[in-house]
Amino acid sequence: MSTAAEATTRRRRKDARPQELLDAALDLFVEKGFAATRAEEVAQRAGVSKGTLYLYYPSKEELLKAVIREHLGSRIAAGEAAVDQHDGTSADLLREVYSHWWQAVLASPSSGAFKLIVSEVRNFPELAGFYQREVVEPGERLIGRIVQRGVDSGEFEPVDVAAAVHSLVLPMVMLCLHKHSLGACVPHQEGFDAVVFIRQHIDLVLRGLARHGAPAARRR
Amino acid sequence: MSTAAEATTRRRRKDARPQELLDAALDLFVEKGFAATRAEEVAQRAGVSKGTLYLYYPSKEELLKAVIREHLGSRIAAGEAAVDQHDGTSADLLREVYSHWWQAVLASPSSGAFKLIVSEVRNFPELAGFYQREVVEPGERLIGRIVQRGVDSGEFEPVDVAAAVHSLVLPMVMLCLHKHSLGACVPHQEGFDAVVFIRQHIDLVLRGLARHGAPAARRR
Amino acid sequence: MSTAAEATTRRRRKDARPQELLDAALDLFVEKGFAATRAEEVAQRAGVSKGTLYLYYPSKEELLKAVIREHLGSRIAAGEAAVDQHDGTSADLLREVYSHWWQAVLASPSSGAFKLIVSEVRNFPELAGFYQREVVEPGERLIGRIVQRGVDSGEFEPVDVAAAVHSLVLPMVMLCLHKHSLGACVPHQEGFDAVVFIRQHIDLVLRGLARHGAPAARRR
Amino acid sequence: MSTAAEATTRRRRKDARPQELLDAALDLFVEKGFAATRAEEVAQRAGVSKGTLYLYYPSKEELLKAVIREHLGSRIAAGEAAVDQHDGTSADLLREVYSHWWQAVLASPSSGAFKLIVSEVRNFPELAGFYQREVVEPGERLIGRIVQRGVDSGEFEPVDVAAAVHSLVLPMVMLCLHKHSLGACVPHQEGFDAVVFIRQHIDLVLRGLARHGAPAARRR
DNA sequence: AATGAATGAGGGTTCATTCAT
DNA sequence: AATGAATGAACCCTCATTCAT
Numbered sequence: 001m002s003t004a005a006e007a008t009t010r011r012r013r014k015d016a017r018p019q020e021l022l023d024a025a026l027d028l029f030v031e032k033g034f035a036a037t038r039a040e041e042v043a044q045r046a047g048v049s050k051g052t053l054y055l056y057y058p059s060k061e062e063l064l065k066a067v068i069r070e071h072l073g074s075r076i077a078a079g080e081a082a083v084d085q086h087d088g089t090s091a092d093l094l095r096e097v098y099s100h101w102w103q104a105v106l107a108s109p110s111s112g113a114f115k116l117i118v119s120e121v122r123n124f125p126e127l128a129g130f131y132q133r134e135v136v137e138p139g140e141r142l143i144g145r146i147v148q149r150g151v152d153s154g155e156f157e158p159v160d161v162a163a164a165v166h167s168l169v170l171p172m173v174m175l176c177l178h179k180h181s182l183g184a185c186v187p188h189q190e191g192f193d194a195v196v197f198i199r200q201h202i203d204l205v206l207r208g209l210a211r212h213g214a215p216a217a218r219r220r
Numbered sequence: 221m222s223t224a225a226e227a228t229t230r231r232r233r234k235d236a237r238p239q240e241l242l243d244a245a246l247d248l249f250v251e252k253g254f255a256a257t258r259a260e261e262v263a264q265r266a267g268v269s270k271g272t273l274y275l276y277y278p279s280k281e282e283l284l285k286a287v288i289r290e291h292l293g294s295r296i297a298a299g300e301a302a303v304d305q306h307d308g309t310s311a312d313l314l315r316e317v318y319s320h321w322w323q324a325v326l327a328s329p330s331s332g333a334f335k336l337i338v339s340e341v342r343n344f345p346e347l348a349g350f351y352q353r354e355v356v357e358p359g360e361r362l363i364g365r366i367v368q369r370g371v372d373s374g375e376f377e378p379v380d381v382a383a384a385v386h387s388l389v390l391p392m393v394m395l396c397l398h399k400h401s402l403g404a405c406v407p408h409q410e411g412f413d414a415v416v417f418i419r420q421h422i423d424l425v426l427r428g429l430a431r432h433g434a435p436a437a438r439r440r
Numbered sequence: 441m442s443t444a445a446e447a448t449t450r451r452r453r454k455d456a457r458p459q460e461l462l463d464a465a466l467d468l469f470v471e472k473g474f475a476a477t478r479a480e481e482v483a484q485r486a487g488v489s490k491g492t493l494y495l496y497y498p499s500k501e502e503l504l505k506a507v508i509r510e511h512l513g514s515r516i517a518a519g520e521a522a523v524d525q526h527d528g529t530s531a532d533l534l535r536e537v538y539s540h541w542w543q544a545v546l547a548s549p550s551s552g553a554f555k556l557i558v559s560e561v562r563n564f565p566e567l568a569g570f571y572q573r574e575v576v577e578p579g580e581r582l583i584g585r586i587v588q589r590g591v592d593s594g595e596f597e598p599v600d601v602a603a604a605v606h607s608l609v610l611p612m613v614m615l616c617l618h619k620h621s622l623g624a625c626v627p628h629q630e631g632f633d634a635v636v637f638i639r640q641h642i643d644l645v646l647r648g649l650a651r652h653g654a655p656a657a658r659r660r
Numbered sequence: 661m662s663t664a665a666e667a668t669t670r671r672r673r674k675d676a677r678p679q680e681l682l683d684a685a686l687d688l689f690v691e692k693g694f695a696a697t698r699a700e701e702v703a704q705r706a707g708v709s710k711g712t713l714y715l716y717y718p719s720k721e722e723l724l725k726a727v728i729r730e731h732l733g734s735r736i737a738a739g740e741a742a743v744d745q746h747d748g749t750s751a752d753l754l755r756e757v758y759s760h761w762w763q764a765v766l767a768s769p770s771s772g773a774f775k776l777i778v779s780e781v782r783n784f785p786e787l788a789g790f791y792q793r794e795v796v797e798p799g800e801r802l803i804g805r806i807v808q809r810g811v812d813s814g815e816f817e818p819v820d821v822a823a824a825v826h827s828l829v830l831p832m833v834m835l836c837l838h839k840h841s842l843g844a845c846v847p848h849q850e851g852f853d854a855v856v857f858i859r860q861h862i863d864l865v866l867r868g869l870a871r872h873g874a875p876a877a878r879r880r
Numbered sequence: 881a882a883t884g885a886a887t888g889a890g891g892g893t894t895c896a897t898t899c900a901t
Numbered sequence: 902a903a904t905g906a907a908t909g910a911a912c913c914c915t916c917a918t919t920c921a922t
Contacts, residue, residue, distance in 0.1 A: 648868030
């Protein structure tokens, strides 16, 4: 093996470590909570020893913050573009962009990060500002723009936009929390499918938003 | 003070101990999480010594379970009666039962118990069954009955009742969680009032449920 | 046993703990150094468990500081009074006050505290100010007063007082250090007796200080 | 640079490694103590990596011993020759040999080795024999010979030679210790100059040793 | 020879729980 | 019943040492 290849092999492992540790940490922090997760467990799940964890993250707390940053760092940008380009109805826009996005989040490990925020903010108040800035505000702004667009075009009733946004978003977040709390404990309720529910919820809200006299939101 | 009076005072305090401990434990478990809360802190906040805590609860874990039992033990019965007796529209019934009830929950310390469930179920799976049995099922049954009533009477569209229930309930639970996580950390968002939102959310959902051709849900 | 007696028994142990811990800590810190001494060793030598140490001192470092404070806290006051009251020659005063004092120090566990200072000041610079203030300055001032008194009375040559003080004091401190370093490792050098040396050293220095033409310092 | 020159450079660096490591180790061990110094710090200060340290010394402890050997290995030989050749007064000899030698020691990094001995002998008793054999005994023998020479020649009082040697030597060792402990922490005491003190101390002791009737030790 | 990633034993500190008073 | 001193298992983190590259 050449020196370059050697270095590469070693490098490859080293480069992969932080991600492996973050993945392990997310799983365990979400499952057991930060305080109840031992640093060594995280290391073991990542396939390294206790000491190695500390080569990459200076403390368990910094590891938590890195996990949060990774999974809740701004991901809204893509959505913004979609909103700008869309030229159909606001109802379609919401159904497309929004329900797809939440399905993806729910299916991804990032869904657990919401539980982490809920469980740990009060112990690590720095997280509050980060979450507010990176998730809450851009998220509400994005959905708010869509709703406002519908109101402006006469497609929706002139509702309180912020409230409508909450009606749309809160159940989605709750689905994420549920997935990693009760949902992981009880046998799946027959007949409940989160993905189906997302669509149903949007439909219901869209019917609530629809302007009287305007055509009702189409069922697909 | 007479000896009898002293005895009475002491007795009263003694009788109050378990409740004081539960109150202190709820506060702290909700704020910091179960694992990050020290048994001694709970005792101190309840005004007793560490040892005394263990006279009333055999372990920190049992204390957690008692807290959960206290705050999430069946409270739905009252609602059931209201449903049976009501003879107005289902929309009114929903607004009444539901908005009053959630306002009460949100304002009470019990709101914190939802955060406890979300944060701790996976560490104490016994809680899952309890919560499912005592809260989820009766709660969904209650709201479900009201929605079904509206569908049956032709007041509501023939929607998927379970989905509508989730659309109604999930944001409420999320409000409880928010109150004890982010909401306790960031300065109150101007213009956001949970109680107002509850009404707005019901109105929105009721508009979504309303049968075409039927009169729209009245704004109050 | 009466309640008072009970309390007393328990209290007695509790009151004695800090001193027992300080004694154990002094021994071990002096012998092995601060960093090489384990907190648990200190606890064991004091006859308690690891956790108990932390009921009395919040950290190993605070334990070190308490040890230093205990053994190097101002003890010079007594000497001051003796100097004020003495009305014999300065040579006699020095022999009496000073050699007695150093014999006492050398025989006591406090002698080890000098080794602690030498070994640990650079890691705990707060100790420097304390030692300077509580030991170096009052000590040098005291001895300096005696020497100055002799110079003023014509008993001693008009020497550099500060230098003479160092000539007197440095070997004494060195004896303390030696006792707890080399002196604890090699078989006692035959013929070397620290107490005898203290007197010999004073005599030598006094002969060096003595004014020409004045009667030489008497040998005792 | 030619390959040959490169090889030379590398060789030169490689040859210098052990010395660079010893220098770094002395500095750090003296400053922070052996136990509180990390092997990696030593390597870093010597400009090599952690692993390289272990190519030259099999353990941190062996590094300590090498440091001690380097700085306290027999250096007294030069002094012995000076004593043999000297034909002036013993006082002059003492001043010359001794004051020069100690000034050199105090100014050199070797002064720190005394602190190392004091701090670490009890953890590494092998050091005790080495120090006794290489430093204490030859040093005391050398100074002792000079004093004895003065006594024999009638220049000095017939004092206890061993005691006089201690009176001469202990303050010097103490100066070395001071330099690397308190002296490194507190702002330099105004008016204190170790080199001046060395001369003052010799003068004082020589006056104490001087035979009555014999000419007093000259001030230089 | 040199590096530095990896290891894991070890040590400081915390805290649930016990129990003598 | 109430206390709080004491315990020791457990956990976070460090660092001497190893070894693949």
